[in-house]
């Protein structure tokens with residue numbers, strides 16, 4: 001079943017659960033709990049995929065001028081390949097576009113094939129490479145960008 005979760009805004013009350021989920025996802029460099037507790041104060045936007053009170057996934061973004069950056073995106077292991085990340089990106093895109101964003105960008109580990117596949121499906125294209133950007137292990141980052149003005153469907157196609 002694909003639609004057994006709801007997308008809603010991140011609330012401060014979600015901080016502990018999101019921090020715990022982040023810590024359980026090895027591909028993410030988790031932030032300290034205090035950062036998740038200050039998401040709104042820091043000017044970030046966040047969305048949660050909520051499955052009957054369980055956090056199935058989350059995305060945190062930052063909009064500056066006409067650009068949106070994807071800061072963190074993760075889906076809990078048990079909820080993968082059910083459209084959670086696609087739905088979260090949809091919410092993030094629509095929120096950013098309604099706020100005036102025209103471009104989205106992110107960095108991703110060059111070896112993170114599932115995430116790169118997701119982002120390409122969502123309309124992102126590789127536009128640069130940052131050498132040795134990540135540590136533990138040291139690895140390049142791919143810089144990917146998405147022209148939000150040219151998208152006609154969210155997040156797939158367009």
Ligand SMILES: CC(C)(COP(=O)(O)OP(=O)(O)OC[C@H]1O[C@@H](n2cnc3c(N)ncnc32)[C@H](O)[C@@H]1OP(=O)(O)O)[C@@H](O)C(=O)NCCC(=O)NCCS
Pocket residue numbers: 025027028057073074075076079080081082083084085086087106107108109112113114115117118119121
């Ligand atoms: C990458 C990640 C967020 C995808 O989450 P998800 O909820 O499973 O993704 P979705 O179900 O919405 O997938 C949408 C599409 O993305 C692509 N995709 C997602 N996971 C994929 C995988 N493991 N391999 C290949 N393509 C994948 C597919 O095109 C998929 O559509 P399909 O299932 O109809 O084929 C998840 O694997 C994850 O949390 N990974 C660890 C954290 C991470 O790497 N975050 C990004 C850091 S920049």
